[in-house]
Amino acid sequence: MAETTLVPGGEGRAVRVGEGQVFRVTDVDGGQVGDLFAFAAADPAEYASAEHTRVAIRKLFPRPGDPVLTNRRRPILSVLEDTSPGRHDMLYAACDPARYALLGADPAHRSCAANLRQAAGEHELDVPFVPQPLNIFMDVRAQEDGTLVSHPASSRPGDHIAFLAAMDCLVVLSSCPMDVVNISSGGITPLELRVSEAGEGDEPGQHLP
Amino acid sequence: MAETTLVPGGEGRAVRVGEGQVFRVTDVDGGQVGDLFAFAAADPAEYASAEHTRVAIRKLFPRPGDPVLTNRRRPILSVLEDTSPGRHDMLYAACDPARYALLGADPAHRSCAANLRQAAGEHELDVPFVPQPLNIFMDVRAQEDGTLVSHPASSRPGDHIAFLAAMDCLVVLSSCPMDVVNISSGGITPLELRVSEAGEGDEPGQHLP
Numbered sequence: 001m002a003e004t005t006l007v008p009g010g011e012g013r014a015v016r017v018g019e020g021q022v023f024r025v026t027d028v029d030g031g032q033v034g035d036l037f038a039f040a041a042a043d044p045a046e047y048a049s050a051e052h053t054r055v056a057i058r059k060l061f062p063r064p065g066d067p068v069l070t071n072r073r074r075p076i077l078s079v080l081e082d083t084s085p086g087r088h089d090m091l092y093a094a095c096d097p098a099r100y101a102l103l104g105a106d107p108a109h110r111s112c113a114a115n116l117r118q119a120a121g122e123h124e125l126d127v128p129f130v131p132q133p134l135n136i137f138m139d140v141r142a143q144e145d146g147t148l149v150s151h152p153a154s155s156r157p158g159d160h161i162a163f164l165a166a167m168d169c170l171v172v173l174s175s176c177p178m179d180v181v182n183i184s185s186g187g188i189t190p191l192e193l194r195v196s197e198a199g200e201g202d203e204p205g206q207h208l209p
Numbered sequence: 210m211a212e213t214t215l216v217p218g219g220e221g222r223a224v225r226v227g228e229g230q231v232f233r234v235t236d237v238d239g240g241q242v243g244d245l246f247a248f249a250a251a252d253p254a255e256y257a258s259a260e261h262t263r264v265a266i267r268k269l270f271p272r273p274g275d276p277v278l279t280n281r282r283r284p285i286l287s288v289l290e291d292t293s294p295g296r297h298d299m300l301y302a303a304c305d306p307a308r309y310a311l312l313g314a315d316p317a318h319r320s321c322a323a324n325l326r327q328a329a330g331e332h333e334l335d336v337p338f339v340p341q342p343l344n345i346f347m348d349v350r351a352q353e354d355g356t357l358v359s360h361p362a363s364s365r366p367g368d369h370i371a372f373l374a375a376m377d378c379l380v381v382l383s384s385c386p387m388d389v390v391n392i393s394s395g396g397i398t399p400l401e402l403r404v405s406e407a408g409e410g411d412e413p414g415q416h417l418p
Contacts, residue, residue, distance in 0.1 A: 050260070050341075051302035051341040054301060054302075054357060055301050055302055055308070058357045058359075059355050059356055060300075060355040060357065071338075073305075073307040073308060074307075091263050091269075092260060092263060092264050093258065093260035093261045093263075093264055098281055098282040098283075099282060128338075129254075129280075129337075129338070130280075132259075132260040141353075142269055142351040142353075142355070144350075144351075144352075144353065146268050146269040146351070147267060147268055148267045148268060148269065149267075
């Protein structure tokens with residue numbers, strides 16, 4: 001049975017995902033960036049790591065079929081499918097109070113770092129530090145000279161990206177509350193986090209391999 | 210007075226650098242990658258962070274004039290000058306026993322992660338975890354589609370990159386022992402780490418601003 005968690009706009013939620021289960025992140029209204037974290041259930045000091053994943057896949061972001069590696073270089077997730085335009089980011093740190101302070105906003109502004117700590121805490125997981133997230137639907141492009149150009153998210157209502165869990169893990173998703181820099185488009189809106197068994201289909205055209 | 214530390218090929222060394230001091234990394238024989246880490250002297254849980262730096266500079270790697278930020282988004286270093294072809298990397302994790310095991314090499318192979326722990330330990334710094342390093346002289350290029358292409362280091366004998374310290378820090382440099390994947394060229398060779406006061410010149414044409 002699939003279980004669906006609504007992540008309200010600007011907030012974070014965590015779900016436990018078992019090895020072999022599938023979860024997907026759906027952009028309900030479109031244009032919303034989500035910061036995704038995954039921690040090994042057996043030991044939260046092992047987590048999805050951007051820099052270890054890049055070495056393994058030789059890409060800036062994993063594509064369908066690619067694994068996401070932990071800081072111990074073990075697969076924790078893999079990308080199953082992606083119905084969005086395929087623009088995601090794995091270069092930028094999660095927003096945090098220091099980021100909002102530097103932008104001249106209230107340091108008490110909601111942030112993905114605080115959302116992570118709160119959502120993980122509700123599952124008795126004390127986050128040792130804030131790993132670099134997979135920034136779902138965030139459109140950051142590297143130019144040939146190494147310059148990074150950020151565009152507002154181009155994901156459409158209902159677009160989703162699905163992952164297969166390669167180990168038992170705690171998955172945390174934050175609907176990024178960033179409203180000072182224009183990374184989301186059309187306001188801060190909810191995301192949906194849906195966990196199901198592998199092979200458990202949905203609507204036609206969205207069956208998982 | 211400048212102080213020079215030779216980092217033997219494949220090994221690591223750490224030096225304390227005071228706020229306002231300058232250090233430079235010289236590729237003695239050319240073609241050698243160096244993994245560079247910096248920890249705040251006041252609290253090693255604050256360290257040079259690739260993902261926070263990228264957000265601030267909007268580049269894959271800092272160029273002369275750009276800061277390097279910590280995980281608390283405070284400047285810890287800035288790049289002063291770079292006499293090399295300017296190819297460096299800030300995307301790839303430091304090599305470690307797990308990396309060598311995956312490559313079919315001896316997991317006891319020297320690694321930048323082990324070099325970091327050993328060199329920092331000699332300065333009574335217990336590294337809380339291995340941050341993503343600044344991979345000096347490592348030539349990884351991001352293509353427009355997000356694919357990463359690695360080339361052997363193109364730095365020439367005597368090429369250097371210099372940094373200004375924005376706070377008291379422990380700087381660790383590892384001459385990367387990776388000899389399974391071809392990231393260095395011409396064998397594993399020494400690097401030189403030289404700490405001096407800002408404005409303390411060297412040869413003509415190499416005066417620091």
